Amino acid sequence: MDELIEKIILFRDERDWKQFHDPKDLALSISLESSELLELFQWKSSQEAIDQHHSDMRDEIADVLIYTLTLAHDLNIDVKNAILQKINKNAEKYPTAQFKGSSNKYTTQND
Amino acid sequence: MDELIEKIILFRDERDWKQFHDPKDLALSISLESSELLELFQWKSSQEAIDQHHSDMRDEIADVLIYTLTLAHDLNIDVKNAILQKINKNAEKYPTAQFKGSSNKYTTQND
Amino acid sequence: MDELIEKIILFRDERDWKQFHDPKDLALSISLESSELLELFQWKSSQEAIDQHHSDMRDEIADVLIYTLTLAHDLNIDVKNAILQKINKNAEKYPTAQFKGSSNKYTTQND
Amino acid sequence: MDELIEKIILFRDERDWKQFHDPKDLALSISLESSELLELFQWKSSQEAIDQHHSDMRDEIADVLIYTLTLAHDLNIDVKNAILQKINKNAEKYPTAQFKGSSNKYTTQND
Numbered sequence: 414m415d416e417l418i419e420k421i422i423l424f425r426d427e428r429d430w431k432q433f434h435d436p437k438d439l440a441l442s443i444s445l446e447s448s449e450l451l452e453l454f455q456w457k458s459s460q461e462a463i464d465q466h467h468s469d470m471r472d473e474i475a476d477v478l479i480y481t482l483t484l485a486h487d488l489n490i491d492v493k494n495a496i497l498q499k500i501n502k503n504a505e506k507y508p509t510a511q512f513k514g515s516s517n518k519y520t521t522q523n524d
Numbered sequence: 525m526d527e528l529i530e531k532i533i534l535f536r537d538e539r540d541w542k543q544f545h546d547p548k549d550l551a552l553s554i555s556l557e558s559s560e561l562l563e564l565f566q567w568k569s570s571q572e573a574i575d576q577h578h579s580d581m582r583d584e585i586a587d588v589l590i591y592t593l594t595l596a597h598d599l600n601i602d603v604k605n606a607i608l609q610k611i612n613k614n615a616e617k618y619p620t621a622q623f624k625g626s627s628n629k630y631t632t633q634n635d
Numbered sequence: 636m637d638e639l640i641e642k643i644i645l646f647r648d649e650r651d652w653k654q655f656h657d658p659k660d661l662a663l664s665i666s667l668e669s670s671e672l673l674e675l676f677q678w679k680s681s682q683e684a685i686d687q688h689h690s691d692m693r694d695e696i697a698d699v700l701i702y703t704l705t706l707a708h709d710l711n712i713d714v715k716n717a718i719l720q721k722i723n724k725n726a727e728k729y730p731t732a733q734f735k736g737s738s739n740k741y742t743t744q745n746d
Numbered sequence: 747m748d749e750l751i752e753k754i755i756l757f758r759d760e761r762d763w764k765q766f767h768d769p770k771d772l773a774l775s776i777s778l779e780s781s782e783l784l785e786l787f788q789w790k791s792s793q794e795a796i797d798q799h800h801s802d803m804r805d806e807i808a809d810v811l812i813y814t815l816t817l818a819h820d821l822n823i824d825v826k827n828a829i830l831q832k833i834n835k836n837a838e839k840y841p842t843a844q845f846k847g848s849s850n851k852y853t854t855q856n857d
Contacts, residue, residue: 414525417607424611428618429625436570438789443588444558444666445788448781451551455778456741456771459547463599471601474592475610477554478603481588488574490582492589496528499586500535507539514540519678549678555777556677559670566667567660567852630789636747639829646833650840651847658792662784665810669777681769685821693823696814697832699776700825703810710796712804714811718750721808722757729761736762 414493418482425483439484446476525604529593536594550595557587636715640704647705661706668698747826751815758816772817779809 425431450473453466463470485492507518536542561584564577574581596603618629647653672695675688685692707714729740758764783806786799796803818825840851 414528417525417604420608420611424615427620428623430623430629432625433627433630433789436574437565437568440558440562440565441663441784441788444555444562445781445785447551447555447558447588448778451555451774452778454548454551455774456766457548463547467599470599471606472610472613474596474599474601474603475606477558477588477592478607479610481585481592485585488578488581488585490585492585493528495582495586496589497531499583499590500531502583504535509538512539512541514543516544518541519544544678552673552677552774556670556674559667562663563667566663567655636750639747639826642830642833646837649842650845652845652851654847655849655852658796659787659790662780662787666777666780666784669773669780669810673773673777676770676773679770685769689821692821693828694832694835696818696821696823696825697828699780699810699814700829701832703807703814707807710800710803710807712807714807715750717804717808718811719753721805721812722753724805726757731760734761734763736765738766740763741766 418486418492421479421482422486431487434483434487436484436487439480439487443477443480443484446473446480449473450477529597529603532590532593533597542598545594545598547595547598550591550598554588554591554595557584557591560584561588640708640714643701643704644708653709656705656709658706658709661702661709665699665702665706668695668702671695672699751819751825754812754815755819764820767816767820769817769820772813772820776810776813776817779806779813782806783810 425434450470453469453473454462457465482492485495512518536545561581564580564584565573568576593603596606623629647656672692675691675695676684679687704714707717734740758767783803786802786806787795790798815825818828845851
């Protein structure tokens with residue numbers, strides 16, 4: 414992961430592009446790239462979308478990750494720790510005993 | 525990275541939640557989480573937003589990454605390779621010699 | 636329509652809020668409100684979502700429209716003409732004779 | 747407004763396209779169109795974006811409105827009443843006396 418982030422930032426630094434990367438615009442770009450990913454599923458079932466656009470999905474997922482790792486880097490956020498702590502938080506919120514196989518999270522809430 | 529993805533998938537499998545994770549809904553969730561991240565910047569400059577919401581940004585970035593890594597896993601996409609190839613593609617599209625310090629990508633295009 | 640726009644702008648002017656309505660933030664707000672609308676469908680079929688959230692959908696649709704009409708107003712865009720011209724443009728792009736009952740727009744393109 | 751909605755629905759019915767308009771996909775389309783609108787502001791100040799893309803903004807605003815009015819129609823939502831009631835709700839939440847010229851809504855909340 415650290416190596417990937419390093420390559421992403423190196424790519425930017427070689428072009429001197431940090432000056433354009435206002436965090437608000439980076440957050441906006443993550444949202445736009447995730448919309449381009451979602452667009453591949455528009456008017457389609459998941460299976461139809463995957464059959465037609467698997468390679469584009471790969472590119473769009475890469476774009477979402479590149480911008481997200483860039484923003485995390487600029488905000489001094491350690492993504493590995495952030496993810497692990499979020500998993501722990503979710504594990505407390507949704508204990509296995511109570512939520513195993515249960516669709517409660519998916520039918521009663523929106524998050 | 526592989527270890528992180530493993531933990532994310534383990535969290536899901538312990539709860540038997542894969543059945544709810546239709547890829548189209550995962551793509552939609554990436555978009556919704558990225559909107560929650562973006563919302564932290566609404567009506568604010570980057571600096572104001574960071575001063576007020578840095579810890580929330582960390583959580584929302586984790587959510588975007590968790591859903592994106594989950595979708596990539598379910599689509600059999602190797603995110604490390606996907607990112608490296610996307611960087612190479614971008615490096616060809618924006619050669620250093622021509623784009624160093626140039627705002628052309630940022631002023632003439634929308635991508 | 637003109638009357639509705641007038642009421643929306645009056646609400647804002649009574650509170651002296653135009654100063655906060657930078658067009659970029661308004662566009663961002665339209666996107667965030669449309670995500671809140673979309674969130675009501677997350678993890679659900681359309682029918683399940685409608686059964687559970689019809690009244691929330693009404694509110695979110697109102698929010699999307701309020702921000703969109705506000706931005707249009709601030710950009711001096713006549714929404715009625717904009718919509719009519721867009722319909723005409725679409726009518727040329729998708730002539731009835733060729734596209735009647737055809738899912739071509741919906742299966743081969745993404746727009 | 748009613749006349750506009752009628753024209754939008756007529757355009758669809760002439761092509762027999764209602765069959766493709768699942769409400770979840772319409773909500774998704776509103777979100778995607780609003781992202782296309784937002785994309786016109788990416789990496790730019792509002793003024794730069796308006797100078798470069800005013801005519802595209804008009805088209806994207808029309809797209810957002812067309813899909814939103816279509817979804818409202820299919821959900822039997824009277825948009826005029828929905829907007830007026832939302833304005834009233836907001837008027838109670840943000841009384842003029844207390845919020846006039848105040849940026850409280852814009853600095854302390856995210857909605």
